[in-house]
Amino acid sequence: MxxxxxxxxxxxxxxxFEVLAGQxxxxxxxxxxxRLKGVRSTSPVVVGDRVACECDAAGDHVITAVExxxxxxxxxxxxLSKESHIIAANVDQALLMATLRQPETAPEFIDRFLVTCEAYKVPATLVLSKADLQEPQALAEFRAVYESVGYRVLTVSTATGEGVGEVRELLQGRTTLVSGNSGVGKSTLVRAIDPALDIRTGEISESHGKGRHTTTxxxxxxxxxxxxxxxxxxxxGFGLIDIDEGELWHYFPEMMRTGRDCRFYNCTHTHEPGCAVTAAxxxxxxxxxxxxxxxxxxxxDDKYRK
Known part of the structure; x- marks a missing residue:
């Protein structure tokens, strides 16, 4: 090197940090x-960063700059409410995996993740996993809500193989962030897509009905x-950061389509007369x-700051 x-x-x-340099x-x-200018982050370097490195006098490899x-x-x-946690950088898309039960993914979590992807221009796809364990009517209703907004929604079951090929095709040739609550099957899905990968998977905690962390x-x-x-x-949880409340509605595509018809240009879509959003x-x-x-x-509220 x-x-x-x-x-x-x-x-x-x-x-x-492990840095891939060539092969x-x-x-x-x-x-x-x-430190990075303008970003108060828990770490100045994250997965996906392109970095400059050098070998120091002691023979160690050191990251000296982030592109x-x-x-x-x-x-x-x-x-740390004033600090940010950057999950990944320089991605082509994000896959948010969710389950309607075993465990249940809160709608607020899903929407906060999607808002952040909209704000930082990361195309997002929703993946409803463990489809074989979900109620068909609930799956259909969930799909109807998010597809009407404009998001692609895939249903997947690694137990039956449903949807795995569709996700594999979506990932091909792209750098994809796969995220979600513990226990929704992120690592299991990735391993199903490429069995050669050495990724640990786990089970749901019987006592709490929540997932155990398998990716450290x-x-x-x-x-x-x-x-x-x-x-x-x-x-x-997924606490928002650096998104002004006056601009929040811009990151809800359905509100952006409707909000232009509000009576007031600075409508907050909460109480104003002539609000096209609340009418919709x-x-x-x-x-x-x-x-x-x-x-x-x-x-x-504080509940979603953690």
Whole structure:
């Protein structure tokens, strides 16, 4: 390995980072007190970053700089309300995996993730996993809500093989962030798509009905058919950060389509007379579930800061 080189971060453990440089993976640490301008983050380096590295006097490989990111997925850091946690950077798309039961993914979690993807220009697809364990009517209703907004919704069961090929085709040739709560089957799906990958999977906790963490650190895996997936630890909540409440509705596509007809240009879509959005909710043209998520995000209660 040359004294100075560049590469892509493919694994982040907190203290050390694995950087793919050509065909070689190099273990690196961060130089001193390196920080990124304008970003208060739990870590200045994340999976997907393109970085510059060098070999220091002690013979260790050190990350010296991070290239400008073209996008990223970010959330409020757990316990640090003014800090951010960037989940991954420089992705072509995001797959949010959700389940309607065993365990249940909260609608607010889904909508907060989608809002962040809209804000940071990351195309998102919803994957309803464990389809064989879900009620068909509930699946159909969920699909109707999000497909009407404009999102692609896939139903998948690794137990029966349903939808696995469709997801494999979607991932081909792209760098994809796969995210969701613990226990929704992220690692299981990735391993079903490419069985050669060494990814640990786990079971749902019988006592709590919630998933156990099987992915400890975010890791990027190359796919046999081309492209790569970033498998991430399960996320309990998804707090928004750096999104102004006056612009929040811009990241709900159905509200953007309707809001232009409001009487007031600065309508908050909560109480104003002549609000086209609330009228659309009353007519059933905007799903009440989505509108409720919008109101909860405006309130930004502490429950979803972790």
């Amino acid at each position: 040359e004294r100075s080189f560049s590469g892509v971060v493919v694994r982040a453990t907190g203290s050390w 070689e993976t190099v273990r690196c640490r961060i130089r001193g007190r390196m 400008l990111r073209r996008n990223y997925v970010i959330r409020r850091a757990s316990n 650190f975010s890791t990027m895996y190359p796919l046999a058919g081309g492209g790569a997936v970033i498998d991430t630890p399960g996320i309990k 909710v009353m007519r059933g043209e905007i799903a009440p579930m989505r509108y409720e998520s919008y109101l909860k995000m405006l309130d930004d």
